[in-house]
Amino acid sequence: MGRKTRMISDRPTLADVAQEAGVSAITVSRTIRSPEIVSERARRKVEAAIERLGYTPDPAASALASRTTSTIGLLVPSLTNNVFADVLRGVYEGVESTRFFVQIGNYRYSALHEEGLIRNFLSQKPAGLIVSSTDQTPEGRRLLETAPCPVVQIMDLRDGAVDMSVGFDQVAAVRKAAQHLLDCGYRRPGFLSARMDPRAQRRLNGFRDFAAANGVLGEDRIITTPQPSSVGMGGHLLEQLFSQAPDTDAVLCNNDDLAVGALMEAKRRHVAVPEQLGICSYNDIEMSRHMVPALTAVATPRREIGQRAIEMLLAEIAERGSVRDRHLDLGSELMIRESTRRA
């Protein structure tokens, strides 16, 4: 329905502002998007008109006309997992005070769901995309490869990244933790892991290889479950570990929830930590260092990953191909605390 007369309730448009300011619509558009190419005089008139009318641009119209948006898509496998909460914080800090805003997609550890989200996000013509793994479906990967916007893959660092990547060597991090247990004199280390997504699986494999190479591998000390990770699950897994391998003297947990749960279960069983059981955690979220005893952990650079990812993305959006180092290894750091410190 073509409506010549504008109803009062309608939001003002560019044209309204233009008329109010006595300039053309395109000048208003330019005043908003690149004020530096508009004369001082026009800019002031337009800004005043925008103020008077309470004008807000319509992102849909802008997206349609320009074929792009100010949206940055961020795909994470979980919102409950504190690991990604930290990544998010890093990302948010980086978009702050830019014209971009972040849209989060939660694919709940389902690659298929992730593929759907990639398709959905791309249909919205985002300015850029951050994805939390390198484990896309083949079709998901193809979509990323042919995406018309820059893409950053975070967390892992693996061959054949689609465009850019920021992360650290997860296997090296696990190895570092396992080595530490050996250094502390533990000889029968176990491994606890939940969820068993591809990344968890790779870490487990890293542990297996390391343990085997050092002659301390015991398959009955490796306890996993496909269920989600939680503090309660950490307790259950430790329980299972002790029932099938009572001689276990240390345990490497695939994340902090499990480690805290294991610590509590040890306490309930009156198993002394670190004397009878060493506990080493992975990620090192805030709570771990405040446990009693404080948990030794491999700290992963989650927040920095978020920061660097958004940094690279924004640079690449500003000018395609401008980012030199397209693959950043941020490393990991072993935080030695009481839970493995035995006399």
Next chain:
Amino acid sequence: MGRKTRMISDRPTLADVAQEAGVSAITVSRTIRSPEIVSERARRKVEAAIERLGYTPDPAASALASRTTSTIGLLVPSLTNNVFADVLRGVYEGVESTRFFVQIGNYRYSALHEEGLIRNFLSQKPAGLIVSSTDQTPEGRRLLETAPCPVVQIMDLRDGAVDMSVGFDQVAAVRKAAQHLLDCGYRRPGFLSARMDPRAQRRLNGFRDFAAANGVLGEDRIITTPQPSSVGMGGHLLEQLFSQAPDTDAVLCNNDDLAVGALMEAKRRHVAVPEQLGICSYNDIEMSRHMVPALTAVATPRREIGQRAIEMLLAEIAERGSVRDRHLDLGSELMIRESTRRA
């Protein structure tokens, strides 16, 4: 630039599908949006054409033409806070298998930032909006009141909700917890709170009123900080509490992070819980019940809030005015565990 010949790389449009299927564009549009009003024959042709061309609708064009989107905005004050992670989960479960998708905005406990996000979200013509408080700025509130879409305010339950609301009585919940401490025989209860956003402030006030009414109020046992809540902060606050009121015999923590931190600090100080110090937590996230000793807590219905909020919103989007009970009180439940159970 009008381009008559379509470049290969371009995404197919409705018109392309229409031509491929031998129908008009509007029929394709209808096949996608309301297949029931299209004939079996046409629908099949269109679906085949969509499949062949790999067509994906352009949401920007759709938004522009129809003046609405399938986006549901969800404003939360924090993504780190597990409380909102649970709410999110409830919401996500509800939009699953609908045509809607959730866009999250994080205003980091800043009402001003929240106002900006409300404005930004509204400019995108969302189908509905969920906001996590009743503490908007006056302008933020005005925006919500005049929003052209349904709005649900969650968590709190207060007079003068803008449109719909789901939550529980936070003050009643605090009172329940405080009453429990008295019932257990604790007579000098303290209160620990961080962040001190308006909601935390109201809970503190609730505690004050209750304690005063029961003759157990001690202002020096109320320890707060404007800094964010964390496990470490729980330890610090307890430390401060003991230094300025050593006779404190119980502590009500404004959330689980603080409670866990307080528990650990008590352990470090060799203060026996629950004998010398009772600890009661607020919210009851998963980890609390697995601590040693397990933490007594007022469980808040976070996930259910998310579920009910999205339920109401979707019903209201489907048909304005169709929701009967526009203000739901989901209550709270005291979970009594070891941290307050003394002989």
Next chain:
DNA sequence: ACAGAAAATGATTGCGCTGTCATTTTTCGT
């Protein structure tokens, strides 16, 4: 003061879709 370059501004058109209303086809009762 003037030509030429640079800066500022504007007219036009189309992005891809859906609302509206008109037209065609099908269905149904008698």
Next chain:
DNA sequence: ACGAAAAATGACAGCGCAATCATTTTCTGT
């Protein structure tokens, strides 16, 4: 088998903005 009602389909225009290219204004050096 016929007309009326209902169902299905289509033509057209416009949503609000930005890309393009043309035009006007301002600035520069001599």
